[in-house]
Amino acid sequence: MRPSVAPRGGVAALGVVVALLLGGCAAGLEPAATDLGGAEVDTSAAPALTGTAPAASGTALVALDTLPVKGRAPKTGYSRDQFGPAWADVDHNGCDTRNDILARDLSRTVTDPKTHDCIVLSGVLDDPYTGRSIDFRRGQTTSTAVQIDHVVALSDAWQKGAQQLDDEVRRRLANDPLNLLAADGPTNAGKGDGDAATWLPPSKAFRCQYVARQVAVKQAYALWVTRGEHDAIARVLSGCPDEPLPSGGSAPSVEGKGDPSATDPSAADEQGPFARCADARAAGAAPVRRGDPGYSSQLDGDGDGVACE
Structure with missing residues (x-):
């Protein structure tokens, strides 16, 4: 029984597609993203590719x-x-912190001269x-x-x-x-x-x-x-x-x-483990991971290291 062979037309078409893609890459162009049906796919929300430049120091x-x-x-x-x-x-x-911040963040401020211009009376x-x-x-x-x-x-x-x-x-x-x-x-x-x-x-x-x-x-x-x-x-x-x-x-x-x-x-373990997942959620700590304060294997039903999922 002879193995199946792709029709010559299909091979030729594939060769054209490959050539076009290689040509685009050589020219520094990115081919348009398409799905299997040929419709364009939105890649704006795709995760960043690996190998991007690291963030600069001081950021x-x-x-x-x-x-x-x-x-x-x-x-x-x-x-x-x-x-x-x-x-x-x-x-x-001589001024309290609230009025210091109002004076810093507001524009067109009017202050009370009787308070050494500390109290902000108005502004935008x-x-x-x-x-x-x-x-x-x-x-x-x-x-x-x-x-x-x-x-x-x-x-x-x-x-x-x-x-x-x-x-x-x-x-x-x-x-x-x-x-x-x-x-x-x-x-x-x-x-x-x-x-x-x-x-x-x-x-x-x-x-x-x-x-x-x-x-x-x-x-x-x-x-x-x-x-x-x-x-x-x-x-x-x-x-x-x-x-x-x-x-x-x-x-x-x-x-x-x-x-x-x-x-x-x-x-780090002074807190002790949470008795119940309800306690972890009330404290805003859920999910609790192994190594975190409050983690307990008794709360980790599937043993994956993450409790109160």
Whole structure:
């Protein structure tokens, strides 16, 4: 029985296609992506090819990989008071932090001369979170239109290393200009204490700057990120790999303090395993991976190293 042979016409057609493709590559052109039926396929959402140039030093993407990746610790013991009085004058310029940030972020500001021009009475905010212009006017019912957001929420910081910081360092974190942005009040309220895995600014144009600032704050105060948070930040920065890491701020040297395992290898397990997956989810730690604080093989039903999936 003779083996089947492709018709000569099919071979010739295949040769033409190969020649055209090789010709296009030689000319430095990319052939149009097609499916088997010849229809064009949208490749805009395809993952980047391997072998792309690494991110440059000094970028947020490079800094992200210096942050420890661990599970979220319990919120036990958290209160706003753990970070000192709200809007303390940490830079000793005679003005509280809230008005310092309003003066920095608003345009066309009017200040109260009776307060040495500290208190901002009115101004206009080009809101980074929504892209809208907001008229600010100080008053009992109007001031909340513009709020000062902690880019890394204090509750989030508490659950990711700030418990190990001393009182003065936490006070600086709460008042650090690097961690503060004037923002639309309702949008800020909607953020709550979410991290990048659960909340990003509605304005996509600002997301690269936003997560870069989060990375800078967490690096400066030796805080960690969860796996979900790390991956969410990485996805944003993959679209802007050259986004610079913001500098400045008022963080003292806290290297190693926010990551207790840096000095005590057993400290990462102080939390102990979660008793139930419901507890892990309530703490925002699910899924919990082997090696994370809170992981337990009893919660890992399929034994793949990931519990409470």
